[in-house]
Amino acid sequence: MSLSVGIVGVSYGVTATAAGFPLWQILVLGSSSEFLFVGIAAASGNLLAAVVAGLLVNLRNFV
Secondary structure (H helix, E strand, O other): HHHHHHHHHHHHHHHHOOOOOOOHHHHHOOHHHHHHHHHHHOOOHHHHHHHHHHHHHHHHOOO
């Protein structure tokens, strides 16, 4: 489990850095919704789509 979390963390850091996010945001944000948000933003996606996608991913926390 630690290995998979580490891989996701490194992937998130690389994607966020490539998208131009500042270091403080990369260090503070680190869950799957942020990873999804950065991926959509890096692909020049719609900001509203990125926010809605992040909210949908976080819905699993309410279950």
